[in-house]
Amino acid sequence: MATLILDLDSNVDVEQLVSDISSMNGINKVSLLDDDDWDNWSDEDETNFLDAIPGMREKIIEGMNTPFEECVPIEEVLPGWKYV
Secondary structure, eight states: OOOOOBOOOTTOOHHHHHHHHHTSTTOOOOOOOOHHHHHHOOHHHHHHHHHTSTTHHHHHHHHHTSOGGGSOOHHHHSTTOOBO
C-alpha cells in the first residue's frame, strides 16, 4: 500500500486520477479524503490503520531503510501531478 498526498483543485478529473493511480503496480484500492476529513484524521488513526494491514509494519521498516538514491521520484510514478 502506498500513501500519496496530492494537492488537488476543483478542476481535477477525479475518475481519471483514480484510474491512473489504480493502474500503477497493481493497486486495487484508492481512497480520497477531502480537507475536512484529512484534518480530523489523527496520527493514532493512521498508525492503527496501517498496523492492521498484514505485513505493513515490515514494509514500512523496509522503506525507511531504503537508501534515498534507490527511491523513485513521484514525477516518475505520477507524471504531471504535483504533490505537497
